[in-house]
Amino acid sequence: MGRLGALLLLLGALGALADICIIPEVDSSLVQSLGQRLLPWLDQLSLEDLNPSIYVGLRLSSLEAGSKEPFYLHSLKVDYQQSLLRRAPSDEGADPQPKPSMGQLALYMLALKANCELIGGHKGDRLVSQLKRFLEDEKRSIGHDHKGHPPGGYYQYGLSILALCVHQKRVHDSVVGKLLYAVQHDHHLQGGPLSVDILAMAGLAFTCLERSNLNSDLRHRITLAARTAKEKVLRAQTPEGYFGNVYSTPLALQLLTTAPMPGMELGMACLHARAALLASLQDGAFQNPLVISQLLPVLNHKSYVDLVSPDCLAPRVLLEPATTTPPPMQLPEFIHVMLKAPSVWPPYRHAVSVPAGASLEDVLWKAQELGGFMYGTRASLSGPYLTSVMGKEAGEREFWQLVRAPDTPLQQGIADYIPQDGETIELRLVRW
Secondary structure: OOHHHHHHHHHHHHHHHHOOOOOOOOOHHHHHHHHHOOHHHHHOOOOOOOOHHHHHHHHOOOEEOOOHHHHHHHHHHHHHHHHHHOOOOOOOOOOOOOOOOHHHHHHHHHHHHHOOOOOOHHHHHHHHHHHHHHHHHHHHHHOOOOOOOOOOHHHHHHHHHHHHHHOOOOOOHHHHHHHHHHHHOOOOOOOOOOHHHHHHHHHHHHHHHHHHOOOHHHHHHHHHHHHHHHHHHHHOEOOOOOEOOOOOHHHHHHHHOOOOOOOOOHHHHHHHHHHHHHHHHHOOOOOOHHHHHHHHHHHOOOOHHHHHOOOOOOOOEEOOOOOOOOOOOOOOOEEEEEEEEOOOOOOEEEEEEEEOOOOHHHHHHHHHHHOOOOEEEEOOOOOOEEEEEOOEEOOOOEEEEEEEOOOEEOOOOOOOOOOOOOOEEEEEEEEO
């Protein structure tokens, strides 16, 4: 082969690589330290603490947690199935413990497939029926004219379709059609706090449907929507390299690694994102178990779509608990945080003292304990989610935004963000 032929071959190879999202290997000690942060969560087995995403993330990673994994899956089966399949309580003897959400049910079904278990039998069919009924209810809320909004949100909507798809359970074309319309027309997606996450989850659902050919009459639209979701995620890349923000990037990368995208410079975008994630890993940014469980598959070149045909015999490295030296005993140092809520009347403003290292949730709790402040949360797989301040609930297409003054939106939730001494934190009711 002459020099010209070799050059053309090299340029062709580089062009092909530009179309593919490849995440080069990350130092194994960094990956291991990331997995070690999940180990304590595997010991939290109450229904409100169980998180199927942790199990899925480990099974799709290069790491394993030994005997903790099967025990955790057993706990999920016992608590989730009992909770989800129990009859509705009567008014007189109402059960105070809420059932897992449909998003949690969808992740539970992903966890079963991650263990190479197919949903079946009477109990399995009932769980599938619940998820399909949820999607039908959400579809009705959107309406035939697409002017409504699914109460559970498009993230749960896409996740539910994905979970049914990996188990080869078909949903009606009209259900898929609502998600197709939302992605193609930016319907209730752009501008929201989770727009990249929603697009990534929808794209993963479409990719699964495309590979499984479960909705053959919609195949062309599904293929187009999967590419559209990827293009919109790519356009959301920040100058630092993140897709949306650091915590949206793992799920975005799961989508982008599923297939080539000719003409989109996908390879460079993913290398840029990898560099940004590596810096964040080294800085210890990843502490939330949901985000960690979405990142571990990416570092193992996997995505949720791989659950269509999981490799349950692939070798994985056994995780050992991190060895830490306990710090010397000392009196806690206190910090002072100014907490403001300008979206309520009268506006709230008060300085709160908490021990150094306390979370923003601790600040809110202390402010409430002192009196004159109230807040409400609901549980989610990524931690407590702020729903009300001073009795004011977030309405449809609203959310309580956490802002570090003067104008920096926080990327972490109230349980993950650690305020610094002298900071001012604002709770703003924002419409999207």
